[in-house]
Amino acid sequence: MQDQIIVITGANSGIGKAAADRFAREGYTVVMACRNIERSRKVQEELIKTSKNNRVVLKQLDVSSFDSIRQFCSAFKEDYNKLDILIHNAAYFNHGEKHRLSIDNFELTFATNVFGPYYMTTLLLDCLKKSEDARILHAGSNIIKHFFDPKRKIDLGDLQGVYKNKKKFSVYKMYCQSKMALVMLTFKLAKELESERIKVNALQINGAKMSKNTIQKLKPRYRTIAWIQNIFFPSPSYMADNYFELCTSDKFKHTTGKLLNDKLEVMTPSPNHPLSVFKQLRQITGKQVYPSFANDKYTTEKLWEICRHAVEE
Numbered sequence: 001m002q003d004q005i006i007v008i009t010g011a012n013s014g015i016g017k018a019a020a021d022r023f024a025r026e027g028y029t030v031v032m033a034c035r036n037i038e039r040s041r042k043v044q045e046e047l048i049k050t051s052k053n054n055r056v057v058l059k060q061l062d063v064s065s066f067d068s069i070r071q072f073c074s075a076f077k078e079d080y081n082k083l084d085i086l087i088h089n090a091a092y093f094n095h096g097e098k099h100r101l102s103i104d105n106f107e108l109t110f111a112t113n114v115f116g117p118y119y120m121t122t123l124l125l126d127c128l129k130k131s132e133d134a135r136i137l138h139a140g141s142n143i144i145k146h147f148f149d150p151k152r153k154i155d156l157g158d159l160q161g162v163y164k165n166k167k168k169f170s171v172y173k174m175y176c177q178s179k180m181a182l183v184m185l186t187f188k189l190a191k192e193l194e195s196e197r198i199k200v201n202a203l204q205i206n207g208a209k210m211s212k213n214t215i216q217k218l219k220p221r222y223r224t225i226a227w228i229q230n231i232f233f234p235s236p237s238y239m240a241d242n243y244f245e246l247c248t249s250d251k252f253k254h255t256t257g258k259l260l261n262d263k264l265e266v267m268t269p270s271p272n273h274p275l276s277v278f279k280q281l282r283q284i285t286g287k288q289v290y291p292s293f294a295n296d297k298y299t300t301e302k303l304w305e306i307c308r309h310a311v312e313e
């Protein structure tokens with residue numbers, strides 16, 4: 001596997017770290033794309049030691065900043081000329097935090113969870129095209145269950161915060177919308193990249209134990225919920241194994257444009273009528289249906305246009 005190269009964003013903690021560990025143990029060249037180099041260096045050293053693989057590399061990336069993405073991609077290209085697997089795992093979900101804009105003037109949740117991954121994929125396409133079996137994976141969330149309510153929409157009108165003082169802002173709401181946008185982007189990108197034979201899928205994560213550090217980033221009200229949820233959530237390595245399976249196994253070699261649940265079953269859109277509360281609850285435990293809003297053509301095209309426009313230089 002020495003010649004197989006993988007980039008994982010947010011590989012210094014939680015599922016990203018567990019995935020870096022799994023790929024390193026399997027002999028891949030793992031590029032950890034992380035924001036905080038000092039903190040991540042310790043994790044890199046730990047992974048090299050435990051996996052006995054010294055091809056665990058650390059490169060700086062703030063996925064909410066277009067400039068940082070450009071720097072990461074050129075640094076990557078200085079060292080490698082192809083990329084086999086790209087896992088967009090990093091995400092911003094500091095629930096309870098106030099409205100914040102990224103350095104490029106976009107709402108921070110969308111900048112980190114949607115525009116950053118889109119831009120990074122775009123800049124790494126030439127490397128992905130050189131792989132025999134290139135796979136891109138987006139880390140989704142079962143938070144999109146809120147879109148079973150047919151009144152839910154993605155508010156694409158205020159991503160630069162122009163009207164921010166007129167609306168009640170919530171990171172939770174933005175996170176929910178950004179993860180739905182990511183599913184839409186998965187479907188759209190898969191179509192766009194079909195002719196290049198680059199596969200793009202999303203994994204719907206229902207929950208994985210969060211680190212103390214991650215929980216500390218939440219405001220107190222959300223912290224208590226997170227501690228309680230943590231009792232029931234599986235370890236990050238459970239989800240990391242799913243990342244590994246989706247990105248490496250022959251079973252998914254031709255799978256593209258799909259949202260998969262944590263049993264790695266391909267999910268399908270719900271019927272257009274609203275689901276009963278009971279059926280909505282069942283979605284939380286990883287059932288096979290996702291809200292049909294994910295297939296909304298108008299929003300997908302609008303989102304695609306915004307992504308392209310956002311990263312224009």
Ligand SMILES: NC(=O)c1ccc[n+]([C@@H]2O[C@H](COP(=O)([O-])OP(=O)(O)OC[C@H]3O[C@@H](n4cnc5c(N)ncnc54)[C@H](OP(=O)(O)O)[C@@H]3O)[C@@H](O)[C@H]2O)c1
Pocket residue numbers: 009010011012013014015016033034035036061062063064065088089090091092093112139140141142205206207208209210211214233236
């Ligand atoms: N755990 C769950 O229950 C759950 C449920 C549904 C979905 N998910 C999804 O699973 C993925 C992994 O989450 P996790 O639970 O493993 O959380 P985590 O341990 O907090 O990992 C998130 C990672 O993202 C990184 N990150 C955040 N903003 C970044 C930025 N601007 N640039 C670069 N890296 C950034 C963090 O880096 P820092 O250390 O520098 O902050 C951290 O390494 C996320 O996409 C999340 O939405 C998780």
